[in-house]
Amino acid sequence: MTSPVQAPPPPASVAPAASAPLQKAPAGRRLTALWDRLDDDDTQLFDVPGPRGRRRIVVATVVSLLVIAGFVAAAVHQFAARGQLDAAKWQLFGQWPVLKYLLTGLWATVEVTLVSGAIALPLGALLALARLARTPLLRIPATVYVEVLRAVPLLLLVYAFLFGLPGTGVRMSLFWMLVWPIVITNSAVFAEIFRAGVRAVPKGQSEAGAALGFGHWSTMRLIVLPQAIRQTAPALVSQLVRLLKDSTLGYVVSFPELLQSAKVLGEFNHTVIQSFLVVALVFVIVNVALAFSASRLERWLGGGSGRPNGTRGARAA
Secondary structure (H helix, E strand, O other): OOOOOOOOOOOOOOOOOOOOOOOOOOHHHHHHHHHHHHOOOOOOOOOOOOHHHHHHHHHHHHHHHHHHHHHHHHHHHHHHHOOOOOHHHHHHHHOHHHHHHHHHHHHHHHHHHHHHHHHHHHHHHHHHHHHOOOOHHHHHHHHHHHHHHHHOOHHHHHHHHHHHOHHHOOOOOHHHHHHHHHHHHHHHHHHHHHHHHHHHOOHHHHHHHHHOOOOHHHHHHHHHHHHHHHHHHHHHHHHHHHHHHHHHHHHOOOOOOHHHHHHHHHHHHOOHHHHHHHHHHHHHHHHHHHHHHHHHHHHHOHHHOOOOOHHHHHHHO
């Protein structure tokens, strides 16, 4: 007669995780977690690299930074050897008349940007609606305008306004001679941004508007466009940053914007390098501020991730 099988003894009690001493994660694991957080927004663009790929990226980044630092150090050494870093050449920018002159140029740049954006944004929205229209009388001309003007260089348009219009008897100020080429080019870009935003709105939103009894344009105005603007707001702000840089072409028409002011100041005081470096720093600060605003706007709007806002839009309608 066989004896019954004895059950194995119960395992020793394990202390709860809360009472166990906290151990710090290894440095490699912390770096991996940080990489994963940084890569959350890029997973739709490319496959997340593995450990070997990450190490290569880190090595390439470090090497690139060292090379850039070497070039910067060599440039600073050359500037110092040629006397370009002497205090006498930089004291000029601490004087109020010079600062006032540069601030006037900065305001001219901002004014061109604001006026151009105020005209190009609504014009781009109208062009986008025309491209999305059902009638060919609106869709075909808008498509031709957008596709052609996106391919034409802005500098070519500026030269056309500078040398072509006077021959036809059309006279305009330097300000508008710079603004209109920027408006013509950027309105085509804004049109594509708006059109992409409208295309990104789920088709069910238009169907919901039709079910509520709205026509095509009422559905577009009350339901689709608010969601499209919400999704494309960061891209619109980024394009405004590009528009600010486009205003530097004012030197072609001798409009006294910031870059032209730096050129005149440098040639007058024999501080061309210093003037352009100061103006470059100003542009970097302004563009970083705009980029930070775009990032804050993107977070505030939910990143334009295309989350369904149609219910709220339909209710508001």
